[in-house]
Structures are given as C-alpha cells and as structure tokens.
Amino acid sequence: MFNGVNHLMKYNNIDVFNGIGRILGPSIFSPQSGTISVEFEDGESELIPNKNVLICTGSTPVSLPFLPFDHEVVLSSDDILKLEQLPNKLAIIGGGVIGLEFASMMTDFQCRSNCN
Known part of the structure; x- marks a missing residue:
C-alpha cells in the first residue's frame, strides 16, 4: 500500500520533502504568506513557495x-x-x-x- 501511495505521488507530479517544516507568515523572510521552510536531516534548508500543502506529520x-x-x-x-x-x-x-x-x-x- 505504501508503495502505491508513492507511485501516485510521482504519477501526479507531487513533490515530497522529508524534513522538519514550518509554515511562515508574512515577513521579510517570507515575502509570500504560507511559504514553507523545510530543514533537512543534513542541516540544509529550503524555502518552498506553494499553492497547496499536504502535511504528513507521521507517527x-x-x-x-x-x-x-x-x-x-x-x-x-x-x-x-x-x-x-x-x-x-x-x-x-x-x-x-x-x-x-x-x-x-x-x-x-x-x-x-x-x-x-
């Protein structure tokens, strides 16, 4: 089932980012309200402007x-x-x-x- 979900994500061109994310509000660091800041395991981070967000918090x-x-x-x-x-x-x-x-x-x- 898990592989089926991964296949659907790839098929529908959905980008997946594994890391710790924050939804930023309007500020000098986030010119677009709702921009996502993702910090990856290697310490690198990325700002991701978006239209739609699916948050999977995991357990x-x-x-x-x-x-x-x-x-x-x-x-x-x-x-x-x-x-x-x-x-x-x-x-x-x-x-x-x-x-x-x-x-x-x-x-x-x-x-x-x-x-x-």
Whole structure:
C-alpha cells in the first residue's frame, strides 16, 4: 500500500520533502504568506513557495509490553502498510484514529476486522 501511495505521488507530479517544516507568515523572510521552510536531516534548508500543502506529520507505533511486535503475526501500523497479501481476518488493538482508519480500510478490502 505504501508503495502505491508513492507511485501516485510521482504519477501526479507531487513533490515530497522529508524534513522538519514550518509554515511562515508574512515577513521579510517570507515575502509570500504560507511559504514553507523545510530543514533537512543534513542541516540544509529550503524555502518552498506553494499553492497547496499536504502535511504528513507521521507517527511512531508503540508496542505493548505484553504484546511486542514480531512483524509477522503481531504487526504495527507500519507493518500493515508493507503487507504483500491481505489477511482474511484482523484484530486491531487501539480504537484511536489510526486503528479505526485501518479497520475501515480493511473492511473496504473485504478483510474482517475487529477493533478493540
């Protein structure tokens, strides 16, 4: 699934910048309100004027002490995105935004899911 999203981004000519970004207001540093300042891992930075912005803040999956990820049977949300074959059934632990989104998506893919 993750590769599918990357393919769609490239196909639609969407630029992706991985780094820490700030949306700048009108100032001497940002002549255009809404310009994005991105700082990359190597310390370099870039000002990016834009028309439309998609902000993907990311997250880090947290394993439970009594149920650690083994990346085969007990999966993180990152692992699910890398599946090459969808399961018939799936139990999702965590009824937050991410858990509910995966439950909804898996139901759309005809995968029986249970969100706890």
